[in-house]
Amino acid sequence: MVQAVLFDLDETLLDRSLSVRMFLLHQHARYLDHWAHVPLETFQARFWELDSFGYVHKSIVYRQLLEEFEIEELSAEALMREFYRECNEHAQPFAGMVETLEALRARGLKLGIVTNGQTEMQSLGLSVLGLNERVDAVLISEAEGLRKPDPALFARAAERLGVAPEACLYVGDHPRNDIHGARTAGMKTAWFPNSVAWIEEVERADHEICHLRDILTFV
Ligand SMILES: [Mg+2]
Known part of the structure; x- marks a missing residue:
């Protein structure tokens, strides 16, 4: 679960x-x-x-x-x-971001963000979108000294939330950095295809979504 x-x-x-x-x-x-x-x-x-x-x-x-x-x-x-x-x-959010995060929290789920990038730039984006208050843990690659798809970064995120990787769902747009990395760490995965096309040699995600609120249908 x-x-x-x-x-x-x-x-x-x-x-x-x-x-x-x-x-x-x-x-x-x-x-x-x-x-x-x-x-x-x-x-x-x-x-x-x-x-x-x-x-x-x-x-x-x-x-x-x-x-x-x-x-x-x-x-x-x-x-x-x-x-x-x-x-x-x-920074602009995708449609349904706030409602989806609130609905997930209302169901008692822990929430986190794992992002590759520079600490200063990503922190600004998180703050403009009001995300720090909406999640329980934020991991930025530069600050953590680890980058996706390294499964160690995903494992660290799960640990920070106090949840086993197998009980985590990871949602991302990049087949290798997000889906492959999270799966290697033992997480369930959902692909939100907004950028690069699927990379054939990567095993497909457990779920594919067209809108953030789609997550609510399988957690
Ligand atoms: Mg991305």
């Missing part, structure tokens, strides 16, 4: 695609003098392609953007620092 539900953050609770688009809208406006020849939609679309769901370092993304749009006066490093510092100020 499931006693705890653990979540990934980006593209699982936090709608990263929408959040990044909002941040880019502000960044585009801030430097309009330099890239007035690049329409906002072009800037957002090209960033999104180069970013590859967040798996490409932003120094590479911005260097490429400045080169393609032939902008010499701006520094890729400065734009990158701005991204890591400010992007999550624009």
